Amino acid sequence: MIYETAFVVRPDASEEVVASIKNSLAETFKEFGAEVLVNDSWGVKTFAQPTESGLKKGAYHYFMYKGAGNLNAEIERKFRINEHLVRHMIIKLGEDKHQADIVKEYKNxxxxxxxxxxxxxxxxxxxxxxxxxxxxxxxxxxxxxxxxxxxxxxxxxxxxxxxxxxxxxxxxxxxxxxxxxxxxxxxxxxxxxxxxxxxxxxxx
Structure with missing residues (x-):
């Protein structure tokens, strides 16, 4: 199955922190035999409205991948315990046989x-x-x-x-x-x- 995940990192997070989050995600993909189809960054954005804690900006990162099993549960677990993340989301996009069309439809x-x-x-x-x-x-x-x-x-x-x-x-x-x-x-x-x-x- 093909999925997408996006996560928002706090604006005060260092480059090392962002790299650590991405490396952890890459390790999880490898552990579960997942294939990364798209790896993209949308940069820092000013939120449409501040968060509950008053944050007004965050850095957006995006992955599209093909995987199965308990992969998403593990990604979700890691996201939940990471204090540097403001928001995150995982969405199912479609079946493997539609991979070419799904990837083609992605636009930054x-x-x-x-x-x-x-x-x-x-x-x-x-x-x-x-x-x-x-x-x-x-x-x-x-x-x-x-x-x-x-x-x-x-x-x-x-x-x-x-x-x-x-x-x-x-x-x-x-x-x-x-x-x-x-x-x-x-x-x-x-x-x-x-x-x-x-x-x-x-x-x-």
Missing amino acids: PNHTQAAQVEGDEFGGSDDKDKKMHSKRKSCYFSATKSSPDWKNPKSYSWLVNEFGKISPARITGLTPTFQRRANEAIKRGRNMLLISYQSNETAR
């Missing part, structure tokens, strides 16, 4: 958001397209053959109003399937501090 959210922001600067066509589909009550994701991705808050923040409420399908025009996917993406994005619980502010 920094690059994706930068492209979308550039598009906004030159006319805001993406946002206009979303609004048009909402007015027509047609599904934006179906029409554009895309999907909300928790890693990229730009792909779903437009579905959240200024008070943090998720717009229902009767407003967005999304199909039930894509509305469920959007709700799940928003839930995961909030867990990872990429979008606020109280507004539609996103991490930057």
Whole structure:
């Protein structure tokens, strides 16, 4: 089975600490015979809203891997006891036979958001397209053959109003399937501090 994990390290953690976390993860992958498919860093981001302890920033790291057995339980155990981690999450992506497509679909959210922001600067066509589909009550994701991705808050923040409420399908025009996917993406994005619980502010 193919999974992804992302974790956020405290902004005051040293390079040695980050290296230690990654080395520990690599050892766990090796111990359980897992194969790393993607290893990426998203850099330091300002959270969509501060943590309970008042932290406002953190460094994001990402892995996609193929593994089985008790691998994820061990990763989760190590993450939970690490005092340098602010947030972490493990998600099942799909079966091994779909590996090529799953890996191909991965995009560093920094690059994706930068492209979308550039598009906004030159006319805001993406946002206009979303609004048009909402007015027509047609599904934006179906029409554009895309999907909300928790890693990229730009792909779903437009579905959240200024008070943090998720717009229902009767407003967005999304199909039930894509509305469920959007709700799940928003839930995961909030867990990872990429979008606020109280507004539609996103991490930057």
